[in-house]
Amino acid sequence: AQSVTQLGSHVSVSEGALVLLRCNYSSSVPPYLFWYVQYPNQGLQLLLKYTSAATLVKGINGFEAEFKKSETSFHLTKPSAHMSDAAEYFCAVSQGGGGNKLTFGTGTQLKVEL
Amino acid sequence: DAGVIQSPRHEVTEMGQEVTLRCKPISGHDYLFWYRQTMMRGLELLIYFNNNVPIDDSGMPEDRFSAKMPNASFSTLKIQPSEPRDSAVYFCASRPLSQGANEQFFGPGTRLTVL
Numbered sequence: 001a002q003s004v005t006q007l008g009s010h011v012s013v014s015e016g017a018l019v020l021l022r023c024n025y026s027s028s029v030p031p032y033l034f035w036y037v038q039y040p041n042q043g044l045q046l047l048l049k050y051t052s053a054a055t056l057v058k059g060i061n062g063f064e065a066e067f068k069k070s071e072t073s074f075h076l077t078k079p080s081a082h083m084s085d086a087a088e089y090f091c092a093v094s095q096g097g098g099g100n101k102l103t104f105g106t107g108t109q110l111k112v113e114l
Numbered sequence: 115d116a117g118v119i120q121s122p123r124h125e126v127t128e129m130g131q132e133v134t135l136r137c138k139p140i141s142g143h144d145y146l147f148w149y150r151q152t153m154m155r156g157l158e159l160l161i162y163f164n165n166n167v168p169i170d171d172s173g174m175p176e177d178r179f180s181a182k183m184p185n186a187s188f189s190t191l192k193i194q195p196s197e198p199r200d201s202a203v204y205f206c207a208s209r210p211l212s213q214g215a216n217e218q219f220f221g222p223g224t225r226l227t228v229l
Contacts, residue, residue, distance in 0.1 A: 044207075046217055102147075
């Protein structure tokens, strides 16, 4: 069984401030982990993914995430928020080795204020 | 590539009517997934196909829901009869067999409103 917990359904930051979105996972086998972003009225777009290579993963739009096995975490960060980052962010987990199901967290709505 | 294509983008119907949602996956992708997104339940996997064959339909909420994939480039999700609680955004996603990390590519979704 696998699951994902995203702490904080809403996060608000000032433009230029650090973005930190939290994700903890549970998996009985080594997981593959993903962050997706959803802009209003659009589908989900992949930001980055962890596939058991480097623990620090860099994605699009300046985002990165670090896989910490000891903490079962995969938090998403960006050093400096931009207004265009306002969106909903989803963490997801699948079983490593080609598992077919993605299990999504409940999402975190990011608001960026001037 | 055009990406995953879904139609219609918006659908408004009355309770009891049949609704058919359509999806065209990315060419060459072997897997196709149908998801439902609601405020209350988040993103739920309804069913997925591999090479046009349904593999896991455990997420289909009830018999009113059915999905088919008659060929590699087309899938439908049908609700008959529809109910107001079916109102949601329905996403289709696809991925190729060779993508071991299971990255899925999502369509823009169909927003369904059942009155």
